[in-house]
Amino acid sequence: MNVLSSPSAHLRRRQAIAKWFRRICRFMSYLLVGIVCYLLWDVISDGWHWLSWDFFQNYASRMPAKSGVRAAISGSIWVMAITIIFAVPVGIAAATYLEELMEQSRLKQFISLNIQNLAGVPSIVYGILGLTVFVRFLGFGGSVLSGGLTLGLLILPIIIIATRESLRSVPQTVRQAAMALGATKWQTVRCYVLPTSFSGILTGIILAISRAVGETAPLILVGAVAYIRYVPENPLDAYTTLPIQIYNWVGKPKAEFHELAASGIIVLLSLMFLTNLCAIILRHKKQRTYV
């Protein structure tokens, strides 16, 4: 009997298994995408009709019809501003030092490992840290400043890791050329390495910030209040943010509030989608590529 022309029953079974395995893997992938699309569609259909100009103009209220996200959005912007002012310079500086200027040593390995571990610490533990250090010890209270600094600590390891990654992608020849011309290490880094990896660093920062925008748990600990009827005016004012507002609305029993939460989610996700889009565009528009 010719093996090639008539496959045995055993071989046919094995091939059938392989075929079904491929199908199941493909099905899993599309099923997950389908589930998430269904969930998102459900949110959009629930929250769509609450979205209006008033929704952005009103403060939170006991009456669903008069509720809005004005305080939440302004609070989110305030917190993000402080997070960025704190975490971005420190993160870039730390990454630059570790990647470019520090000698290879045990200490460097230790710091790197430490940063990896910090990136895996649950966000609520950062909330505890913020509660003790910023709210109680430094006496900032439940203010925008405490919230922003806490989220800053949270995204610092993410920024450091992303920045180091993109510094590593700058070819060694760039550094060698600058050094050969007599530039100091710092001049090399500032004038050539950092500008070259600029778009990569920016992408990492944007992704880290979009993580911070959606973060809720640490802010609950450092005293973001849900019921605020004014826009924060200085860093020591009380505040609420968009995710906190959503959390609060979801937790209420009335169905209208759940729809408001859905509208809040639409606003939050479109905000994050826009920032992610920026990151993707920047990634494609890399200023310079080296072969």
Add this chain to the structure above:
Amino acid sequence: MVHGEELGLASESKSVAVGDALPHQGGSPGCDGLSSVSLFSSTDKHYRLAKWEQRVVMVVLRICAWCSIAITAGIVVILLSEAAPFFKEVSWRDFLFGTQWVPLFEPRSFGVLPIIWGTLLVSVGACFVSVPFGLGIAIFLSEFARPRTRSFLKPLIELLAGIPSVVFGYFALITITPGLQKIFPNIEVFNAFSASIVVGIMTVPMISSLSDDALRAVPRSLREAGYAMGATSFEVSLRVVLPAAISGVIASIILAFSRAIGETMAVTLAAGATPKLTMNFFESIQTMTAYIVQVSIGDTPHGSIEYHSLFAVALVLFLLTLVMNTIAGWVLKKTQISYN
């Protein structure tokens, strides 16, 4: 004077060379001085200035790099020092092995097991969702998907990782639980089941993208050898490629599990606030993270035992995730097969 002129000439020719060989960022402030730095005149004013600048900058940057150590030290010191008053009143044996968690009203009892159990219940339940989906997607992406399919599916799944957890809490409570109630009428409004489902969905991207990287790192020759031996695609994927990439795959699963342990908002919203030792996914439970949120939302007086119990629970949570992440790192490092 002559020296200065020479230097000027030299610097001119150098700046041309820099412009040709390197992407000179003329716009960056302070970068113009670079061209006048000369290797041959270490006493040059510019050079000394640059050296001095470097020294100052190094100090600043070093402080920033030490920040990460300071954060870790801060977390450890705060958790230990603030949990200490708690352990003065409650012995660590009662804390770790007690089976009653009644922290907020009399008679109080601080046995942490029920909320650890709740956390593990949700995390293990999440693995039942995330591992099949994550591995299926990773194998599909790395072995079977056409490049075009891959190029839109992978970013789509990574986008999923960016959805905030409070949104998943909404999904669980408002969309999934009412759906489940139609299928299982005896399910409670707050239940571990819907929490597990959403936490599982949340952690899929972690498993799928890390495992995908690991699977793709397996050299093509191994697959070709498998096919040459007459193996089917199923056999090659599961018996050749997966074992070769197993360290990365296991590390990704451990990391996803650790993420599920630390997950807060989705479980707080969906799983409720009833600490209990149960195997029933349809009941309300409480996780460690949900307890921390519950206490910090209520007006807990500073210095009370509930306040300090927050830190004891956070300490357990911190240690648990730290151990998980360390194991993941260790698996990745020690068991990786190198093909070079």
